[in-house]
Amino acid sequence: MANTVAWRPRAGDIPNQPGVYRFTDDNKRVLYVGKAKNLRARLSNYFAPLATLHERTRRMVLSASNVEWTIVGNDFEALQLEYTWIKEFDPPFNVQYKDDKSYPYLAITMGDEVPRVLVTRNRSLPNARYFGPYSRAWAIRDTVDVLLKAFPMRSCSTSVYKRAQQTGRPCLLGDIGKCAAPCVGRVSQEDHKSIALDFASFMAGNDSRMLDSIRVKMTDAAGEQDYESAARYRDQIGAMETALAKNQIVLSEDVDADFFGIAHDELAAAVQQFIVRGGRIRGVRGWVVDKELDVELGGLVESVLQNAYDDTSPPRDVLVPALPDDSTALEEWLAQRRGLGARVRLRVAQRGEKAALAQTVETNAKNALMLYKSKRSGDFVARSQALADIQEALGMAEAPLRMECFDVSHLSGTNVVASMVVFEDGLPKKQHYRRFNIAETTDDTDSIYQVLKRRLAYLAAGDAVPTAAEVEEAAMLTESSNAAGDTARSAAESDVVPAPPSKFAYPPQLLIVDGGQPQVNAAQRALEESGVSGIQLAGIAKRLEEIWLPDSDYPVILPRNSDALFLIQRLRDEAHRFAITHQRQRRSKDISSVLSTVPGLGPSRIKALLQHFGSVARLKAASAEQMSEVPGIGETTAAAIIEKLGQR
Numbered sequence: 001m002a003n004t005v006a007w008r009p010r011a012g013d014i015p016n017q018p019g020v021y022r023f024t025d026d027n028k029r030v031l032y033v034g035k036a037k038n039l040r041a042r043l044s045n046y047f048a049p050l051a052t053l054h055e056r057t058r059r060m061v062l063s064a065s066n067v068e069w070t071i072v073g074n075d076f077e078a079l080q081l082e083y084t085w086i087k088e089f090d091p092p093f094n095v096q097y098k099d100d101k102s103y104p105y106l107a108i109t110m111g112d113e114v115p116r117v118l119v120t121r122n123r124s125l126p127n128a129r130y131f132g133p134y135s136r137a138w139a140i141r142d143t144v145d146v147l148l149k150a151f152p153m154r155s156c157s158t159s160v161y162k163r164a165q166q167t168g169r170p171c172l173l174g175d176i177g178k179c180a181a182p183c184v185g186r187v188s189q190e191d192h193k194s195i196a197l198d199f200a201s202f203m204a205g206n207d208s209r210m211l212d213s214i215r216v217k218m219t220d221a222a223g224e225q226d227y228e229s230a231a232r233y234r235d236q237i238g239a240m241e242t243a244l245a246k247n248q249i250v251l252s253e254d255v256d257a258d259f260f261g262i263a264h265d266e267l268a269a270a271v272q273q274f275i276v277r278g279g280r281i282r283g284v285r286g287w288v289v290d291k292e293l294d295v296e297l298g299g300l301v302e303s304v305l306q307n308a309y310d311d312t313s314p315p316r317d318v319l320v321p322a323l324p325d326d327s328t329a330l331e332e333w334l335a336q337r338r339g340l341g342a343r344v345r346l347r348v349a350q351r352g353e354k355a356a357l358a359q360t361v362e363t364n365a366k367n368a369l370m371l372y373k374s375k376r377s378g379d380f381v382a383r384s385q386a387l388a389d390i391q392e393a394l395g396m397a398e399a400p401l402r403m404e405c406f407d408v409s410h411l412s413g414t415n416v417v418a419s420m421v422v423f424e425d426g427l428p429k430k431q432h433y434r435r436f437n438i439a440e441t442t443d444d445t446d447s448i449y450q451v452l453k454r455r456l457a458y459l460a461a462g463d464a465v466p467t468a469a470e471v472e473e474a475a476m477l478t479e480s481s482n483a484a485g486d487t488a489r490s491a492a493e494s495d496v497v498p499a500p501p502s503k504f505a506y507p508p509q510l511l512i513v514d515g516g517q518p519q520v521n522a523a524q525r526a527l528e529e530s531g532v533s534g535i536q537l538a539g540i541a542k543r544l545e546e547i548w549l550p551d552s553d554y555p556v557i558l559p560r561n562s563d564a565l566f567l568i569q570r571l572r573d574e575a576h577r578f579a580i581t582h583q584r585q586r587r588s589k590d591i592s593s594v595l596s597t598v599p600g601l602g603p604s605r606i607k608a609l610l611q612h613f614g615s616v617a618r619l620k621a622a623s624a625e626q627m628s629e630v631p632g633i634g635e636t637t638a639a640a641i642i643e644k645l646g647q648r
Contacts, residue, residue: 003049005061010378013371014040017363019071020081023064023093030089031064035078039069060093070284071364073356084280106131106140108200114161114182114189115196116154117144131203148178150214150236151199153192155179211237255279257317257354260308261361262300263369265573267545267566270369271304274361277315286364288372290561298324305330305346309337316342319349319358377570382563383426389564390510393556394549396536400510401425405571406455406523407514408438408447409579416441418451419579422508423571432506435582445522448513452526459507459532508535514572516541516555517548524550540572598640605632609641620645 019039023032023046036042046067050058072078086094109116111127119141123130148155156164156171156179164170164183174181182192202210218233259274268290275283285308302324305314314334324330327346334344349355376382387399403423410416422432436454441447511527513519520539527537538556539548545565546555558565595606612630613619627638 003051004047005050005064007065008047009043009067010374011040011044013374014043014069015071015367016040017071018074018078019069020078020085021067021069022085022089022091023060024066024068025063026065030085030091032060032091032093033082033085033089035082037078039071043067043069056093071367072360077360081281084282088282104140106144106203108196108203110193110196110200114154115193116156116161117148117196117199118155119144129200145178146236147199147202148173149232150210151195151202152178152180153195153199154182255317255354256315257319258308258315259349259354259358259361260301260304260318260320261358261363261365262297262304262321263362263365264297264300265369265569267560267569268369268372269300269304270365270372271308272361272365272368273308274357276357284364286368288368297322302326302330305334309334313338314344316344318344318346319354320346321348321358321362323348373566373570376563376566377426383567386563386567387426389558389562390568393547393558393564394510394536394538396509398509400508400536402429402506402508403510403512403571404455404508405512405514405575406448406451407572407575407579408444408451409576409582410447416447417579417582418447419575419582420451420455421571421575421578423567423574426567428574433578435578444515445518448515448519449522449526452511452513452523453529456526456530456532459530507532510536510538512568512571513537513539514542514575515539516546517552520548520550540568542572545569595641595644598637598644600637601641605630605637608632 016038018035018037020033020035021039021043022030024030034042046053046057046061050061053061070081072081104119104121105123107118107120107122107125107128107130109118109125109128144155154161155173160171161183164174164181168184170179170181170184170186173179174184174186180187180192180195182189187195198210214233214237218230218237221227221230221233255276256278257276259276261272261274263270268288270288271286273285274281275285289303289307301320301322305318305320308314314337316338318334323346331344331346334346335342338344349358387401390396391399401424405421405423406418408416408418416438418436418438420434420436422429424432434455436451438447438450441450511523513523516539520537523537523539527535537550540546541548541555544555545560546557547568548555558568595601595609596603608630609619609627613622624635624638624642627633627641628635633641
């Protein structure tokens with residue numbers, strides 16, 4: 001955007017998920033920390049024309065040299081992490097949370113003779129059980145107010161409780177059923193403490209039994225047409241589920257651990273490290289490594305940890321996405337880094353708040369890998385070098401300014417489809433993408449042959465493929481025509497340079513198929529039969545990322561960290577994604593058309609079925625009882641669905 005800072009990130013590189021962002025200066029000092037429900041939408045406000053920004057915001061943006069972000073699960077987690085980092089980094093442009101105000105907690109005073117539930121910021125109550133922290137005091141008060149219907153325990157102050165004892169009359173909460181009123185003997189102190197224990201147990205996570213019990217009561221009430229009670233139970237379940245929403249950003253105060261997330265493909269791996277001390281995320285590190293070999297995730301974890309703790313001491317707990325084969329030896333090495341007599345536990349988070357945070361770390365790693373690949377593919381110098389390296393490696397006369405890649409997708413031999421994706425000058429040309437449906441085929445090589453034969457039929461036999469200079473000149477002509485309007489278009493029509501062919505009729509310099517030598521030979525057969533000349537064929541085999549040429553006994557091996565292999569891999573992955581998307585759409589339409597023949601099954605119920613089971617395979621494997629759980633599907637309809645699917 002004009003009149004803004006030069007270091008502004010591309011909008012497409014910023015995720016549209018909730019998260020926390022940090023503006024930093026040349027010295028890596030954090031200038032400002034903020035949160036957003038949608039990072040892309042929020043950050044775009046900072047990169048508006050400088051003249052339109054508030055003076056303080058403009059000064060912050062001009063002082064900064066970079067912006068980084070961390071994805072979280074929801075707005076509440078973003079608020080927690082924002083709070084932690086404002087406390088940690090003391091950014092000069094932040095004004096919130098500077099008063100050392102702590103978060104509110106829900107406390108149950110189990111040490112009292114008559115336990116009380118309250119919302120407090122005081123963490124020093126004797127023998128109290130704490131739950132939280134929570135972002136807003138009013139939110140947890142509302143939750144407690146509803147939960148008291150299910151767990152009617154004391155919530156009043158000491159003075160109110162004593163006054164009720166003296167007068168023999170309970171307060172309003174006792175009259176409306178939100179307190180069992182131990183003050184006037186409606187329940188014994190032992191029974192009241194049992195209610196408090198149930199409340200604490202529910203808040204601690206032992207909730208499935210209680211939720212199931214209330215769901216049964218709700219179902220029974222609805223069956224008896226007692227809809228008022230059913231609605232009350234429904235509201236209780238909703239309040240409980242809200243209260244049970246786990247906070248993935250603020251953990252227990254005794255948690256000192258490092259969480260690692262790794263996202264990788266055949267050529268690179270993005271690593272994210274969340275540093276948790278005292279239950280709070282104190283820092284985030286991220287880096288990307290090039291993979292020389294096809295290493296499994298466990299081996300990658302070992303390499304990452306050796307790099308992460310080369311010059312620093314690990315905490316007592318290190319949580320990783322997968323354990324390496326020699327995890328015991330790695331724990332010993334980490335313990336040595338920690339110090340004499342220390343222990344380090346290396347493990348994978350399975351459930352609970354740590355597993356939830358591990359998922360957040362993995363999400364950030366995936367975003368970092370996507371951002372790395374996007375920046376790498378957007379580098380004009382790197383793309384130019386990649387095209388030149390491909391030209392040299394494949395022995396082409398000119399650099400392949402237009403490349404097409406084909407991939408075949410099917411489900412156990414059914415719904416066979418293929419995709420064609422196009423890259424021009426190293427970038428996707430999505431308006432030229434094509435999809436193919438294959439009615440009958442014997443195997444993948446036959447599918448490749450059929451698709452290539454159909455695609456090459458659009459090219460006139462004997463027509464020469466345009467040279468690189470002709471492609472570039474035609475592209476420049478098109479761009480100038482689009483930019484200048486009708487006048488430029490009239491001039492273009494009179495120019496000796498013809499307008500570029502339209503989309504599908506435009507031939508590539510390099511045609512790539514997903515596969516090894518058999519697929520390449522099938523493509524070569526289709527090319528020879530078409531009579532089209534001047535197109536270089538190649539195939540990329542996924543296992544070792546090797547490039548196969550027609551009539552070659554040995555593959556071409558490109559360096560694993562080269563921009564040339566990165567570009568070919570990206571082209572192949574895009575073709576695979578496009579084919580898979582089309583195949584899934586075909587599969588969904590296929591099963592929908594079959595289900596539509598079942599009497600009483602309309603579009604809305606078909607949609608509900610597919611959403612409930614998540615996949616066609618699960619739907620086919622479901623029993624009549626399981627299908628009957630879907631709203632609107634009775635036993636007769638379920639039996640008809642099973643019969644219809646069994647005929648296919």
